Amino acid sequence: MLEIHNLCVHYGDATAVRDLSLTLGDGEILTLVGPTGCGKTSVLRTVAGLIQPAAGEIRIGKLRIDSKRNVPPEKRHVGLVFQDFALFPHLNVEDNIAFRLKDRAPAERWLKQLGLEQHRHAMPDTLSGGQKQRVALARALAHAPALLLLDEPLASLDAALKAQLRWEIRQALKAAGVPAIWVTHDQTEALSVGDRMGIMCDGRLEQIDEPDACFRKPASRFVAHFLGDAAFLPGELGSTHVHTALGDAPIGDVAHSPDTRVDVLVRPDDLSVTAANDGNGHIEWSRYEGETRLYGVRLNSGAQLRVRTNHEHQLDDGAAVDTRICAGHALALFEPERPTGSA
Numbered sequence: 001m002l003e004i005h006n007l008c009v010h011y012g013d014a015t016a017v018r019d020l021s022l023t024l025g026d027g028e029i030l031t032l033v034g035p036t037g038c039g040k041t042s043v044l045r046t047v048a049g050l051i052q053p054a055a056g057e058i059r060i061g062k063l064r065i066d067s068k069r070n071v072p073p074e075k076r077h078v079g080l081v082f083q084d085f086a087l088f089p090h091l092n093v094e095d096n097i098a099f100r101l102k103d104r105a106p107a108e109r110w111l112k113q114l115g116l117e118q119h120r121h122a123m124p125d126t127l128s129g130g131q132k133q134r135v136a137l138a139r140a141l142a143h144a145p146a147l148l149l150l151d152e153p154l155a156s157l158d159a160a161l162k163a164q165l166r167w168e169i170r171q172a173l174k175a176a177g178v179p180a181i182w183v184t185h186d187q188t189e190a191l192s193v194g195d196r197m198g199i200m201c202d203g204r205l206e207q208i209d210e211p212d213a214c215f216r217k218p219a220s221r222f223v224a225h226f227l228g229d230a231a232f233l234p235g236e237l238g239s240t241h242v243h244t245a246l247g248d249a250p251i252g253d254v255a256h257s258p259d260t261r262v263d264v265l266v267r268p269d270d271l272s273v274t275a276a277n278d279g280n281g282h283i284e285w286s287r288y289e290g291e292t293r294l295y296g297v298r299l300n301s302g303a304q305l306r307v308r309t310n311h312e313h314q315l316d317d318g319a320a321v322d323t324r325i326c327a328g329h330a331l332a333l334f335e336p337e338r339p340t341g342s343a
Ligand SMILES: Nc1ncnc2c1ncn2[C@@H]1O[C@H](COP(=O)(O)OP(=O)(O)OP(=O)(O)O)[C@@H](O)[C@H]1O
Pocket: 011, 014, 015, 016, 034, 035, 036, 037, 038, 039, 040, 041, 042, 043, 185
C-alpha cells in the first residue's frame, strides 16, 4: 500500500532522514519511535506531501513521488491527525467531522463509533483533550483516507487518558481497515499499538519488526536501551545455554560457536533478587511502583543492575542479596564491546 525506498530528506544543508526504506501493508499500523530530532515527523511530512524528498521514492498505491515527481497533498488521499487536534474552532463536533463531505453517513458512523454522539452539537473549545482527539480522528476516518498519518496524537493528554485512548484509536483504525503510520516518542505506546514498529536514530531506521521482536531481539545496543532498562552481562556460549556469573539462560535458535564470548542483554524482569548473606551483592535503593517494585542492586563485582519484582516483595536498602537470571526465554546476545583504545 505504502512503499518508501531509500528516502532522504534535507532542510538546506542539514539531513533529517537518511536512506530510509519501509513498506506498509493493507490495514497495518506501523509505529515510528525514536529520540527527539531523529526525523520521525520529517518522514510523515514527506509522505503527506508537505516536503519534497531530496532522494528516494515514495509509492502510495499507484502514485509515485520522488525528488522530481511531485503529487500535491490533496491528491494523495492521506489523512493527518496531529497532537494539537487542528479542529475548526467555529464548527461544532458534527460539522467538524463532516467538513467537505457530500455524504454525511461516514461522519455519522465515526461520530457514533468514537462515542461522540452526545457531544455532536458541542463546540471544540468546550471539549476535553481526549474528546478533541476523538473528533480529529473521526474527521480523518470519515474522509476514507487511503493512508492515515498520526503525529504524536496523544502527546498532550494525561497518562490515564493516553492508555485508554491509544486502544480506542487502534480499534478504530482496525475497524476502518486503514493503514497508518503513528509517530510517537513514547516507547510503551509504540510497543503496544503497532502491528510493527520502526525505531529511528539520527535520520536512520535502526530496526523495523514486530514489537515483541524489537524488544526481545534488539538490532543494536541503542535499540535495547531505547526500548527499556537494559544491562549487559559478560557470558560464554555453551551448547544450549549462555553461562554468566548470575546463572544460565537458554540461547534459542541463534547460530553460534561454543565458547564464544558474548554480552547478554538482561532487563529488570529477567532477574530475581533474594535475601542471602552469602549472596553476590546488596540493595542500594528501591522504588515502589504500585504493582511492582524496582531495586537497584550493587553486585560485589561493582556492577549495578536493576531488578523488578512483585510489589509484595520487600527488601531494605543495604540488605545482602543474591541476584540471578530467572528468565526462561532466550536472551539477546551481543558482541562484547571492546574497551576504548583497544585494537
Ligand atoms: N523546517 C525545518 N528547518 C530546518 N530543520 C528542520 C526543520 N524541521 C525539522 N528540522 C530538523 O530536522 C531534524 C529532524 O526533525 P523531525 O521534526 O523530523 O524530528 P522528530 O524525530 O519528529 O523530532 P520530535 O520527536 O522532537 O518531534 C531535526 O534535527 C530538526 O531540527
